[in-house]
Amino acid sequence: MKDILSRLRDEHKIEILFNEDLTLYSRLRLKGSRGDVIVAKSEEDLKIIVKALSEKDIEYKIIGAGSNQIYPEVSQIPYLKISSHQQTTNDIRINEREEYEFDAATPLFFLTKLAIDHGLKGWESFTGIPASLGGAVFMNAGTELGEISQIVSEVKIITKNGQEKILKKSRGELPFSYRKNLFVCKGDVISKVKLIHLGICENVGDKIKKYQHKRSTTQPLDKYTCGCAYKNFNTLSAGKLIDLTGLKGFIINDIQISHLHANFIENKEKGTYSDFCQFVKIVREELLLQYGIKFELEIQV
Numbered sequence: 294m295k296d297i298l299s300r301l302r303d304e305h306k307i308e309i310l311f312n313e314d315l316t317l318y319s320r321l322r323l324k325g326s327r328g329d330v331i332v333a334k335s336e337e338d339l340k341i342i343v344k345a346l347s348e349k350d351i352e353y354k355i356i357g358a359g360s361n362q363i364y365p366e367v368s369q370i371p372y373l374k375i376s377s378h379q380q381t382t383n384d385i386r387i388n389e390r391e392e393y394e395f396d397a398a399t400p401l402f403f404l405t406k407l408a409i410d411h412g413l414k415g416w417e418s419f420t421g422i423p424a425s426l427g428g429a430v431f432m433n434a435g436t437e438l439g440e441i442s443q444i445v446s447e448v449k450i451i452t453k454n455g456q457e458k459i460l461k462k463s464r465g466e467l468p469f470s471y472r473k474n475l476f477v478c479k480g481d482v483i484s485k486v487k488l489i490h491l492g493i494c495e496n497v498g499d500k501i502k503k504y505q506h507k508r509s510t511t512q513p514l515d516k517y518t519c520g521c522a523y524k525n526f527n528t529l530s531a532g533k534l535i536d537l538t539g540l541k542g543f544i545i546n547d548i549q550i551s552h553l554h555a556n557f558i559e560n561k562e563k564g565t566y567s568d569f570c571q572f573v574k575i576v577r578e579e580l581l582l583q584y585g586i587k588f589e590l591e592i593q594v
């Protein structure tokens with residue numbers, strides 16, 4: 294694998310970070326994980342990288358903003374970090390078109406700023422979610438105000454062969470369900486996303502600010518977490534059930550269930566990947582024992 298990565302670096306000037314410390318690539322900041330990171334700074338980079346890896350049958354794992362994933366201590370496969378040039382809100386002309394195209398690396402907070410400035414209805418659905426647009430679409434990220442899938446009209450994918458593929462909602466090609474998409478195949482990379490808005494409404498800014506405030510008082514946003522650890526089970530809230538078991542504050546090896554929100558698991562500082570996996574297994578078994586429900590992890594391991 295190393296020779297392919299060196300070739301990508303030498304022949305195509307693609308940035309490769311060998312044996313990189315992955316602490317900063319996950320919002321949980323687990324210690325001790327390392328791996329080779331390939332940085333794709335453009336769509337052209339992406340095509341070259343995935344084609345070269347796929348030709349040699351090398352699997353890869355895509356990293357967006359790393360808000361919902363953790364990495365094993367040693368990885369046999371490289372990581373593909375999606376990056377892009379920073380747009381400013383002045384670059385985007387709202388109201389001239391019905392659809393707006395953004396790079397997959399665009400941070401959601403940038404889109405939230407646009408929504409507040411222009412009252413873009415529907416865009417409040419992802420308020421406060423720390424994510425790249427590509428990662429949010431992959432996960433069908435959402436809040437109690439809605440899901441991002443409601444405003445996605447088109448997704449551009451680079452397939453593992455380096456080909457472009459356009460999927461449109463109007464053709465029924467963008468199915469989603471709770472916290473997942475049903476159209477990204479293994480090796481596919483989301484490269485661009487078109488969003489629509491459901492009209493202009495002055496209240497959207499207020500709605501977003503109110504919800505931001507609510508989140509800041511009910512979730513440990515200043516701690517190292519990956520958001521909700523477990524998916525809800527139908528209408529049963531994982532957080533509520535963990536709370537009822539009395540596990541809030543439960544801690545082993547610096548990994549702890551948040552005092553503020555029982556479905557948030559915090560890394561106090563020194564937790565590792567193994568510590569985390571062991572911890573979530575214990576909590577999951579306790580939930581199974583108490584309620585007979587096997588809660589699925591929302592975090593991508």
Ligand SMILES: Cc1cc2nc3c(=O)[nH]c(=O)nc-3n(C[C@H](O)[C@H](O)[C@H](O)COP(=O)(O)OP(=O)(O)OC[C@H]3O[C@@H](n4cnc5c(N)ncnc54)[C@H](O)[C@@H]3O)c2cc1C
Nearest residue numbers: 355357358359360361362424425427428429434435483520
């Ligand atoms: C404090 C906090 C609060 C959170 N609150 C919420 C919330 O309210 N609602 C919610 O839904 N989530 C929430 N999350 C979880 C997280 O923000 C979302 O899951 C988000 O969608 C992850 O996006 P990301 O860019 O960080 O993706 P990553 O975590 O980097 O990746 C997530 C998955 O998407 C894949 N992926 C990423 N980019 C691409 C791409 N371009 N092409 C193909 N695959 C890709 C990755 O391989 C991985 O499987 C929260 C997280 C934190 C830390």
